[in-house]
Every structure is written in C-alpha cells, then in structure tokens.
Amino acid sequence: MKFLKRTDLDCFLTAAAEHRTIYVPIDEEPNKSAYRRYKPRTPVSQGLKTTRSAKDFFFPQTENLVGFRIEDKKIKILDPRTEHEDFAVFGVRACDARSFGILDKVFLSEPVDTYYQNRRAHGLILTMTCRRPAETCFCTAFGIDPASPEGDIVFTETADGWYIEPKTEGGRDFLAPLEEFLEERDEGGAEEAKARTRETMEKLPLAGLKTDSFGGGKTKELFDRPEWASLSEACIGCGTCTFVCPTCQCYDIRDYDTGREVRRFRCWDSCMYSDFTKMAGGNPRLTQKERFRQRFMHKLVYFPENNGGEFGCVGCGRCLASCPIHMNIVKVMKTLSEGQDEQ
Amino acid sequence: MQEMMKNRAKALLADGTVSRVIGWRRGEFSYDVTPAVFETAEELERDFVFDAFCGANVSKYLIRESAKDGGRILAFLKPCDAFSFNQLLAEHRVRRENVYLIGIPCAGKADIDRIKKAGIDGVLGIAEDGEDFVVSTVYGEERVKQADVLAERCLACKSKRHPVYDELLGEEGEDLPDDVRFAGVAKLETMTAEERFDFWRSELSKCIRCNACRNVCPACTCENCVFDNPDSGISQKTAADPFEENMYHIIRAFHVAGRCTDCGECSRVCPEHIPLHLLNRKFIKDIDELYGTYRAGEDDGTKNPLTSYTEGDAEASVVRERGRA
Ligand code: SF4
Ligand code: SF4
Ligand code: SF4
Ligand code: SF4
Ligand code: SF4
Numbered sequence: 001m002k003f004l005k006r007t008d009l010d011c012f013l014t015a016a017a018e019h020r021t022i023y024v025p026i027d028e029e030p031n032k033s034a035y036r037r038y039k040p041r042t043p044v045s046q047g048l049k050t051t052r053s054a055k056d057f058f059f060p061q062t063e064n065l066v067g068f069r070i071e072d073k074k075i076k077i078l079d080p081r082t083e084h085e086d087f088a089v090f091g092v093r094a095c096d097a098r099s100f101g102i103l104d105k106v107f108l109s110e111p112v113d114t115y116y117q118n119r120r121a122h123g124l125i126l127t128m129t130c131r132r133p134a135e136t137c138f139c140t141a142f143g144i145d146p147a148s149p150e151g152d153i154v155f156t157e158t159a160d161g162w163y164i165e166p167k168t169e170g171g172r173d174f175l176a177p178l179e180e181f182l183e184e185r186d187e188g189g190a191e192e193a194k195a196r197t198r199e200t201m202e203k204l205p206l207a208g209l210k211t212d213s214f215g216g217g218k219t220k221e222l223f224d225r226p227e228w229a230s231l232s233e234a235c236i237g238c239g240t241c242t243f244v245c246p247t248c249q250c251y252d253i254r255d256y257d258t259g260r261e262v263r264r265f266r267c268w269d270s271c272m273y274s275d276f277t278k279m280a281g282g283n284p285r286l287t288q289k290e291r292f293r294q295r296f297m298h299k300l301v302y303f304p305e306n307n308g309g310e311f312g313c314v315g316c317g318r319c320l321a322s323c324p325i326h327m328n329i330v331k332v333m334k335t336l337s338e339g340q341d342e343q
Numbered sequence: 344m345q346e347m348m349k350n351r352a353k354a355l356l357a358d359g360t361v362s363r364v365i366g367w368r369r370g371e372f373s374y375d376v377t378p379a380v381f382e383t384a385e386e387l388e389r390d391f392v393f394d395a396f397c398g399a400n401v402s403k404y405l406i407r408e409s410a411k412d413g414g415r416i417l418a419f420l421k422p423c424d425a426f427s428f429n430q431l432l433a434e435h436r437v438r439r440e441n442v443y444l445i446g447i448p449c450a451g452k453a454d455i456d457r458i459k460k461a462g463i464d465g466v467l468g469i470a471e472d473g474e475d476f477v478v479s480t481v482y483g484e485e486r487v488k489q490a491d492v493l494a495e496r497c498l499a500c501k502s503k504r505h506p507v508y509d510e511l512l513g514e515e516g517e518d519l520p521d522d523v524r525f526a527g528v529a530k531l532e533t534m535t536a537e538e539r540f541d542f543w544r545s546e547l548s549k550c551i552r553c554n555a556c557r558n559v560c561p562a563c564t565c566e567n568c569v570f571d572n573p574d575s576g577i578s579q580k581t582a583a584d585p586f587e588e589n590m591y592h593i594i595r596a597f598h599v600a601g602r603c604t605d606c607g608e609c610s611r612v613c614p615e616h617i618p619l620h621l622l623n624r625k626f627i628k629d630i631d632e633l634y635g636t637y638r639a640g641e642d643d644g645t646k647n648p649l650t651s652y653t654e655g656d657a658e659a660s661v662v663r664e665r666g667r668a
Pocket of ligand 2: 048049093094095096130133134137138139140144145146314315316317
C-alpha cells in the first residue's frame with residue numbers, strides 16, 4: 001500500500017497545491033483549529049476536529065447569491081458567483097465526511113441548489129482516520145467507522161505517517177502527479193492502526209449510545225414528552241449548536257442595501273432563533289421549548305423519516321463541546337430513551 | 344461546599360422560604376454541568392452539583408424565574424454573579440421579592456478548554472486532589488495544577504465580595520486590585536491604531552455569529568434586540584459584508600457600556616475563543632479614567648456615568664485630546 005511519511009507531508013501538500021487550492025486544519029491555539037488555505041511550511045494541525053465543521057466549504061456561513069444595481073433606469077443584474085474553483089480539503093474526519101452525504105440529500109434533491117452543487121463538484125475530500133478520539137465523539141452510534149472514513153482519498157494515520165488509499169477517480173487523478181512523494185509499505189501497519197482506533201472507540205464514555213428510541217415514525221411518541229421542558233429550560237437560544245454542526249442546513253435569504261446596489265445573500269439560520277418560523281400569520285414556535293425540540297426532533301426523527309432512516313446527526317460531538325450550558329443531543333437521547341424504558 | 348449548599352437548599356425548601364432552587368445539574372463527563380431548576384429534595388440529592396466547573400452565571404435566568412408566580416426561587420451566586428444580579432436589579436429586570444440569594448465564596452472556576460489546551464483529551468472524569476486536578480482519560484491519567492486552568496475571568500477577578508445577598512455561606516471576601524484585569528487592555532492601548540485594527544479584524548473574522556455572547560450576557564436583556572428586529576434596519580444573522588459583520592460586536596459593546604459588570608460570560612461561551620472581554624474592559628477602563636471609578640452592579644443606588652450628567656463630564660473633544668489611543 002502507498003505510504004506518505006510525516007516528514008514528507010509538507011512537500012506533498014506543496015506539490016498538490018500547484019494543481020488545486022488545498023485547505024488544511026491549522027492550529028489557532030492549542031487544541032483549537034480551523035481550516036485555512038494551505039501555504040508551504042505551515043504546520044498542519046494534529047488536533048482531532050476543527051471548531052467549525054467542514055460544511056463551510058460547500059455551504060458557507062454567508063454567500064452573495066446575486067446583486068442588483070440601477071444603471072440608466074435599468075436594473076442591472078450582478079453575478080457574484082465564485083464557486084467554480086477546484087479545491088481539496090485535507091484531514092476531514094469520518095463524521096464530517098458522512099455529513100456531506102446528509103447535506104447532499106437536502107441540497108441536491110429537486111430543486112437542486114446549484115451553488116452547493118458546483119462546490120461539491122469542484123471539491124475533493126481527503127479524509128483521515130482518528131487516532132485520538134475525544135470523549136465527546138459518538139459517530140459509531142450512527143454506524144460511522146472512524147477507522148474507515150468515506151472520501152476521495154483515505155489517509156490512515158500511524159505514528160510516522162499515513163497509508164493512502166484513493167477511493168474515487170478524482171482521488172486517483174489527484175495522486176497521479178504526487179507519486180514521487182509516496183513509498184510502498186506492507187499494509188499490516190494500516191490494519192493495526194485501524195484496529196487501535198476501533199478499540200479506543202469502545203472505551204469512550206459514549207460508546208454504546210442507543211438510537212433505538214428514535215427514527216422515522218416516532219413523532220407521536222416523542223413530540224409531547226414532558227421531558228422537553230426540563231431539557232430545554234437552560235437553553236439560551238444561541239445558535240452555537242446549529243452553527244458548529246456539520247449537518248445543520250438551514251439558511252435565510254436577505255437583501256443588503258449598500259446604498260448603491262442591493263446584494264441578495266444567504267446566511268446560516270438556526271431553528272434555535274425566535275424569528276426562525278416567523279411568518280405573516282404569526283409564529284408557531286413561541287417558546288424556547290418548541291425551538292429546542294425542533295432541533296432534536298429534526299435530527300432524530302423527521303430527517304430519518306424523510307430520508308430512508310438515515311439520522312441527521314453524525315456524532316461529531318461539536319455541539320457537546322461548544323454549548324454554553326452543556327445541553328446537547330446526547331443528553332436529549334439519554335433522557336428520552338430512559339423515559340421510554342420506564343413507560 | 345456542595346453538601347452545605349444542598350443541605351441549606353433542602354432546609355429552605357422544607358420550611359417554605361423558597362419553592363424552587365436554581366443550581367447546576369450533573370453532566371456526562373464531570374465538567375459539562377447545566378444550569379437547572381430543582382423543585383424537590385430528591386431532585387437535589389440526585390442531580391445537584393457544585394464544583395470547579397459550575398461557572399455559568401445564573402443571574403440572567405432570574406429575570407424569567409422571578410417573573411413567575413408560585414413562591415421564591417433560591418439562587419446561589421458567586422461574587423461576579425451577584426454584581427450581575429445587582430445590575431439587573433438597578434435596571435428593574437428582576438423582582439427582588441421573588442428571589443432568595445445565598446452568596447457563595449469563590450476561589451475561581453476551571454476552564455475545560457484550558458485543560459484541553461494542555462493536551463488532555465478523552466476525559467472520563469475529573470477529581471480535585473489538593474492543588475491539582477486529576478483527570479482520568481481514555482489515554483491514561485493526567486494531572487494539572489488547578490491554578491493553571493483557571494478561566495480568564497477568574498485570573499482577572501475584580502472582587503470576592505457579594506454586593507447583594509440574603510445570606511452568606513462561608514467567608515466573605517474583598518475587592519481585588521484592577522491592574523491584572525486591565526493588563527490586556529493596556530497592552531492593546533500601546534499598539535498603533537493599525538495594529539489594533541488588524542488585531543480585531545483577525546479575531547472577529549473567526550466569529551460564526553452564533554449570538555452566544557449576546558444571549559448569555561446579563562446586560563443584554565432587551566426584549567427584542569436590534570439585531571433581531573427587522574424594523575431596526577440593522578437586523579442581521581450574518582452580514583453580506585465581513586466588515587459590516589464586525590460592527591455587531593462594536594454595537595453590542597456600546598450597548599452594554601456602563602452596564603457590563605465584567606462577569607466574563609461572553610468570553611466563556613464563545614466557541615471561537617474571541618477575547619470579547621477586552622472590548623468591554625476597554626469601556627470600563629475608559630469610564631474609570633474619564634469619570635472616576637465606577638462599578639456596574641456595585642450598588643443599586645449609584646448612577647451610571649454614561650446616563651447621568653454632571654458639569655465635570657468629559658467633552659466630546661476628549662477623543663482628540665487623548666489622541667488615537
Ligand atoms: S447534532 Fe451535534 S453531534 Fe450531531 S452532527 Fe450536529 S454537532 Fe455533531
Ligand atoms: S466523531 Fe468519530 S469520526 Fe468524528 S472525530 Fe470523533 S472518532 Fe473521529
Ligand atoms: S442547546 Fe446550547 S448551543 Fe444550542 S441553542 Fe441552546 S444553549 Fe445554545
Ligand atoms: S459567541 Fe463568539 S462566535 Fe458567537 S457571536 Fe459571539 S463572538 Fe461570535
Ligand atoms: S446588543 Fe444591544 S439591542 Fe441587542 S440585546 Fe444587547 S443591548 Fe439590547
């Protein structure tokens with residue numbers, strides 16, 4: 001199997017960056033990283049997860065869709081679109097890799113979102129296995145194997161480098177000009193690394209988290225459960241959990257009047273916000289309890305109901321790490337499942 | 344401390360002084376506690392926790408809780424939480440008669456991010472052992488000095504004294520000197536305007552506009568924030584333009600100037616670790632320098648210098664006189 005030595009990573013990425021833009025996780029401070037455009041000799045983060053997910057590459061926080069300007073009494077339409085550049089994202093974990101499939105179900109079904117579609121078509125996903133999962137990780141609950149991520153090329157990490165397996169045509173093309181940086185190694189090392197990851201997953205505190213109480217068709221059982229009141233009581237209705245989440249997919253479209261032109265842009269929205277369901281006829285979700293319930297019902301019941309049973313969460317644990325009051329999907333699942341056993 | 348608090352809470356529930364208790368509920372990994380309202384001794388016994396990770400300021404919840412009928416609610420307040428509460432009281436946002444306050448001493452709260460920064464992950468449990476935390480993890484046992492993982496706001500604590508309470512548990516503390524608290528601002532002041540501009544542009548560019556800083560802030564209690572109100576003309580979730588986006592922080596800092604008690608919640612909750620306290624502390628330091636020392640939340644009688652006029656007030660020309668500092 002092909003192998004990239006840790007010491008050769010910089011040359012490998014530098015050469016790759018000649019063919020397309022490469023984004024890598026960079027440490028902003030210890031244990032906090034963000035994806036940045038790769039520049040030669042910048043150290044790539046060794047951390048497990050970026051604070052923001054990788055969904056930004058396909059579904060950015062804010063993007064200009066179209067602009068309008070009045071010129072000579074005519075409306076001129078401005079095209080700000082830029083999503084046609086080839087790029088690759090390096091170091092994506094299995095959870096985030098799976099999230100793209102979930103977003104695809106939303107953005108690529110009719111009517112297709114062409115902004116998203118273009119970015120997907122131009123982006124390669126270079127995934128990496130997890131050597132040091134965190135206590136907040138529970139991807140395995142959703143059938144994700146962190147030792148065997150999806151993606152165009154899988155990098156299986158060991159102490160001194162990565163075993164490399166291209167999984168798609170795009171992945172093979174990407175590697176073709178980079179062969180000189182790779183060496184041939186017996187694949188036993190890769191198997192060993194994968195086995196270690198799987199062993200660690202079993203020792204994590206959230207190993208064995210059950211999803212049986214959730215899924216399509218559970219709306220009736222779960223919607224009116226009294227526990228929603230206490231689960232949501234401390235929620236401050238920020239959108240942190242939704243914005244760090246790789247699968248949260250809601251957005252708002254607004255016009256920004258610059259004085260000279262109007263820019264129509266879209267930006268992430270959050271079901272945790274009070275105006276999320278505001279419409280001409282009023283607002284059906286009047287308190288934080290209803291908004292809070294929406295987020296978890298969507299991930300655990302409505303999304304699977306509409307998508308052949310697939311859950312809308314990948315267990316990345318970001319909402320566990322970032323919620324200001326430490327309320328999250330795991331606590332919701334445990335509380336509601338417990339109540340169910342008692343019933 | 345936890346046992347003392349629990350017992351006191353049970354006693355006050357039993358004798359009818361209060362009908363509810365706001366505190367912190369146990370989590371999954373020992374550091375992830377959640378503010379919660381307890382109504383019975385059994386609930387308290389099962390889930391009430393108080394330890395180094397119970398940093399969340401519960402004062403803001405008292406706006407909602409004190410508006411409810413059905414008896415008083417007991418709240419345990421750290422000194423900084425008591426300053427927040429007092430400020431809310433001054434602004435008539437809480438109903439004092441519906442709250443019973445117990446002031447609790449505070450030696451500083453731990454910041455789990457600082458533990459993780461020390462390279463510790465896979466946390467299974469955290470125990471206090473003398474001056475250390477012993478952290479058991481999937482990867483083995485680790486030790487850190489508690490003093491090394493204190494939250495930023497605790498390193499810069501302004502006072503160990505409670506400006507308001509009904510009773511105190513433990514010893515009352517004293518005010519602390521301000522120099523540590525303002526060191527970060529002083530450093531920013533020595534930068535050139537361009538350096539400072541770049542510093543803030545780079546920090547604020549990380550913002551995901553989750554609004555956690557605003558929603559957690561005990562000074563941000565507007566029924567309808569300007570940023571949520573479509574009629575305000577500046578309502579936004581994120582702006583189309585990144586510079587416009589930065590204005591959110593500047594506007595918010597102006598809105599809470601003179602009312603911010605420096606409780607540190609904004610910086611605590613920011614998922615992007617943006618040092619928001621530096622913005623607010625700059626205002627506090629400027630107010631101190633231009634109008635004389637003023638502490639929001641100190642006493643519900645004193646006047647906020649920004650909303651009261653005296654003849655000696657700084658003139659608008661102060662901006663020019665102080666140069667671009
Ligand atoms: S709900 Fe939480 S754990 Fe699930 S995918 Fe979103 S951020 Fe990750
Ligand atoms: S949730 Fe799973 S795939 Fe994601 S970082 Fe953790 S172990 Fe890796
Ligand atoms: S669950 Fe947590 S992160 Fe999500 S909106 Fe509520 S307080 Fe914010
Ligand atoms: S908490 Fe941080 S990321 Fe969220 S809006 Fe405030 S500054 Fe931005
Ligand atoms: S930012 Fe201003 S308008 Fe919004 S809640 Fe805070 S003080 Fe009120």
